[in-house]
Amino acid sequence: MSLRFYDTRSRQVSDFTPVTEGCASLYLCGATVQAPPHIGHIRSGVNFDILRRWLTYRGYEVTLCRNVTDIDDKIINVARAENVHWWAVAERNQRAFTSAYDALGCLPPSVEPRATGHVPEMVELMRRLIDRGHAYPAGDGSGDVYFDVLSHPPYGELSGQRVDQMRDPKDAEGAKRDPRDFALWKGAKPGEPSWETPWGRGRPGWHLECSAMATKYLGSSFDVHGGGLDLVFPHHENELAQSRAAGDAFARYWMHNGLLTLGGEKMSKSLGNSLLISEMVRRVRPVELRYYLGQAHYRSALDYSEEALREAASAYQRIEGFLTRAAELAGPVRPAPRVPDAFASALDDDLGVAQGLAVVHGHVRDGNTALGEGRKERAAELAAELRAMLAVLGLDPGAEQWASEGDGAGLRDVVDALVSVALEERQSARGRKDYTAADRIRDRLTAAGITVEDTPNGPRWELRRD
Structure with a gap:
């Protein structure tokens, strides 16, 4: 089977045919860094x-461009509330996003371009x-520049909306010719950062920056x-319109991930239901959180619950358990x-x-059966294929990041030595039939x-994870 992806614009699953044979170019809408990331952000x-x-x-040379929106209304408002520079807010939160992605x-x-650098x-x-x-630039000298939606008849093709069903043309606001027009550039306001343009000082509109950087x-x-489903309209619709209107072919395929919800509501800071990555990784191992966020189909909605997170962690631990036992035997x-x-x-x-x-x-189940029957070669074969699959998913327990993280890296060696002493004492007691x-x-x-399991090769232990 050839690679096939669902394209939001065509509304169908299509064969993947890249612009350049052997290469794959991806643009992912990254963070607007007005606050630290929650798990809804990082699912994407x-x-x-x-x-x-x-x-x-699959053999493609991949180029991934993920942008950072480091200036917008929300960032400016946070800076005012905290009485700090806008760039300090952006820098602080960009570092938090980078840490979350890495974790x-x-x-x-x-490449990870910033809006203000372009x-x-x-x-x-x-x-x-x-x-x-x-x-058109605003006629009032404000420095605003707007995209003329009616000048581009395909507008609405990505989201499936019709221009004639949008706002009444009589409701035009300010310097807009039509209320459906959107800002490419926002004229400077007192106390806000601004950059010089031929049409006056100002700062970027949200949609313009992504087209320019992509x-x-x-x-x-x-x-x-790519990006979250909530970006289809207006952000991605406007990106597509302005890029095509400028003469660029732009993206061949549009892929959108489903949203992470909590109690059926979109996870967001404004709803007070955000679960910050910095807090989550204190409660569950990062690799287990990754398993949870990546386990469902990317286009499906994922409603967060503690029970679902625990189930995902248990599922991943079963995978680890088989690989550990396979390594001990084979x-x-x-x-x-x-x-x-x-x-x-x-x-x-x-x-x-x-x-x-x-x-x-399925490999874990078959592998455990092979271990129980003492078929070392079959268990090793299944373990090798399992690690190959997990590597593609970014979940291989043997990968450097997860292997070093595990149960505390160097600390585990100390714990292992201490537990080994206790297990030797236990074996001695059993040897002299002092079962009490x-x-x-x-x-x-x-x-x-510490959970102890008696195996044909002697006792083995692991830290219990609740």
Whole structure:
């Protein structure tokens, strides 16, 4: 099967045909950095990280551009409330986003441009639009520049909306010719940051910046534009309109991930229901949080609950448990060079991670059966294929990030030495048939959060995770 993805604009699953053979160019709408990230923000990062990894596995040279919106109304308002510079708010929160992406194992983007670093490209894009009759500077000298929606008949093609069903043309506000027009550039206001343009000082409109940065780094035509479903309208609709009106082919495919909700409501700071990444990784291991955020199909909605998070953590721990036991019986296992065909077919078909995970857990079940029957070679073969699949999903326990994180890295060596002493005492007690003493040692280890399992190769232990 060839790679196939759902394209929001065509509303169908289509074969992936890149602009340049052997290459894949992706633009992902990144953060507006007015606040630290919650798990709703980072779900998008995880989903598109899996896409990137799968494209790489399939042999594509991937370029991922993920932008940072470091100036907008919200950032300015936070800065005023805190009585700090706007750039201090942006810098602080961008670092928080970077830490969150890193913590959850998202590969760094090929380039991560900031809006404020690309004003010349935005000015040039506005000039092209004005010259083509698709944009106009406000006649009141405010410095505002607007996109003329009615000048671009395909407007609405991405979201499926019709211009004639939008706001009444008589409701035009301020210097707009039509209320449906949107701002490319916002004229300077007292106390706000601003940049010089031929039409007056001001700052970028949200939509303009992404078109300018995407084409600068990926070219006038690129493969995939991604982001959350909530960005389809107006943000991505406006990006598409202004880019096409300027003469750029822009994105071939539009991919949108479903939203993460809490009690059926979109997760957002304004609703007071955000779950910050910095807090979540104190309650659950980052790799387990990644498993949770990436387990469902990327286009599906995901409603957060503590129970669902616990189930995801348990599912991942079952995977780890098999790999640990396989290594004990068969020795260290490296990832296989290829993933199983069933897994590949699942991810080729619109990135079907849920179906891919069914193959993963099938390998865990078969692997545990092989271990129970003492079939070391079969267990090792399944473990190798399992690690190959997990690597594509960014979940391989043997990967450097997760292996070093695990149960405390160097601290585990100390704990292992201490537990080994206790287990030796327990074995000695069992050897002299003092089962009361042996049980007492095991009970004390259990109370300390250490689970002991007796195996044909001797006792093994692990930290209990609640």
